[in-house]
Structure formats: C-alpha cells, structure tokens
Amino acid sequence: MSTSEPRPPMSKAEYVYSVLLDDIRHSRIPGGTALRAGEVARRLGVSVTPVREALRRLEKDQLISYEAHHGATVVDLGDEALAEYYGLRAVVEGLGARLAAARITPADLAGLRELHASMADDAEHGRYDRLGEQSRRFHLRIVDIGGPAFLGGHARSVRDNFPVPAEASLWLAETQVKAQLEAHEGILAALEAGDADAAERIMIGHVRRAGDHRTHH
Numbered sequence: 001m002s003t004s005e006p007r008p009p010m011s012k013a014e015y016v017y018s019v020l021l022d023d024i025r026h027s028r029i030p031g032g033t034a035l036r037a038g039e040v041a042r043r044l045g046v047s048v049t050p051v052r053e054a055l056r057r058l059e060k061d062q063l064i065s066y067e068a069h070h071g072a073t074v075v076d077l078g079d080e081a082l083a084e085y086y087g088l089r090a091v092v093e094g095l096g097a098r099l100a101a102a103r104i105t106p107a108d109l110a111g112l113r114e115l116h117a118s119m120a121d122d123a124e125h126g127r128y129d130r131l132g133e134q135s136r137r138f139h140l141r142i143v144d145i146g147g148p149a150f151l152g153g154h155a156r157s158v159r160d161n162f163p164v165p166a167e168a169s170l171w172l173a174e175t176q177v178k179a180q181l182e183a184h185e186g187i188l189a190a191l192e193a194g195d196a197d198a199a200e201r202i203m204i205g206h207v208r209r210a211g212d213h214r215t216h217h
Helices: 012-025 037-044 048-060 079-103 106-124 128-146 151-160 174-193 196-215
Strands: 064-067 071-074
Touching: 012 037, 012 048, 037 048, 048 064, 048 071, 079 128, 079 151, 079 174, 079 196, 106 128, 106 174, 128 151, 128 174, 174 196
Parallel strands: none
Antiparallel strands: 064 071
16 A cells, blocks of 8 residues: 555445444435345445445444344334434534634635525426435534534434435425425525524524424425
8 A cells, every 4th residue: 555545445334334323314214114234245245244334334323223033134114213313413503503603704605505596497407315314414514504513513413313215205396395495595684684492493493393394205
C-alpha cells in the first residue's frame, strides 16, 4: 500500500456491515427476516467470520436480535416504536430549527434555498423519488447549523437507527408533496426572520405529519 493512500481499504467485516446496514435501513431486508451467516457470506462472496462480526455490530445497533433456535433476525419495529421515532425526531429537529434561527448566516440560508428550489423543481416534474434524500439533507443541514456541537450527530443517529422503507416516504405521495414543500418554505421564512418559535413550531408539525402518514399506511 502506498503511503499516499488516505486510509486503509474497508475491511471485509466493514463491507458486510455497510451492505447489511443499507439494506435494513431502506427495508430491502424487512423486519422479521432471519439473517443466516452462511447465506449472507455466499451472497457477498466472503467467509462466515466477517459476517458474524458484522452481525454482532448490527445487534449493538439494535437493528437485529438473536433468539434461541432462530439465530439473527432483523428487528421488526411496530407502531409504538414508529411513534417514538417521529416524536424524537420532532424534538431534536425542532430544537435544531429553533437554534438555527439565531445562528443562520446569509450563506447558510442561500444553500438551503438552493436545495429547496431543486426539490420544488423535481416535484414539478414528477421526480418524487429524488425528494426523500434531498429532504433528509435539508433537515440535517438545519440541525447542523443550529447545533453543530451535539445536535447534528444526534439527529443523524436517530434517523440511521430506524429503517424507513423507501415506498413509505411521504414524498412519494403526490397529494402530500405540496404541503411538505410549503412547510419547508415556512421554516425558511422563519429562519430568515430569526423567528425561533415559528421555526420550531413548523418543524415539529412537519415531522409529526410524516409520522401520522406512516402510522396510517
């Protein structure tokens, strides 16, 4: 390995972990699915040892559980966990928006407006599949602006520890997209005005609406 390489290549266990994590997060491997080390090893072309290591990490992340005679199973989170997830996101992202109202710079605001304009353009042209990831970036950028020391990291870990099936995204529901984009506009206006109360209130309502949509579908 040349000394110019910035970091060592990903280990096999790291590779298996990243693939499984991505599959679980996007519900390509749904809750309740049994994960057999031998099958995973064959699918990814590695030996069973790195798979076992990756499964132990996923257990630590509380994304899989081990049961006697069943082995590793992807955790199936029900409606209560769903409500808790959106409740926690509303608090963390709401606080992020409140703090961002006092700290946001014109450059920050311009970046958020650019992201919002790109989302509005995608929505107008029916490219709904692009909106979920852009919305995630929009929300996390606001939290990073408001809480660069701790809050941004918390917001990411909350989102990363809960699998959201791509098809459950509110951004794929055409009837919901307009209201969602209007909420983003409201948040931007509140941030520009330095109105911490409004920024927090709109963000909380916006996140809770996404939770209600998931719970009833």
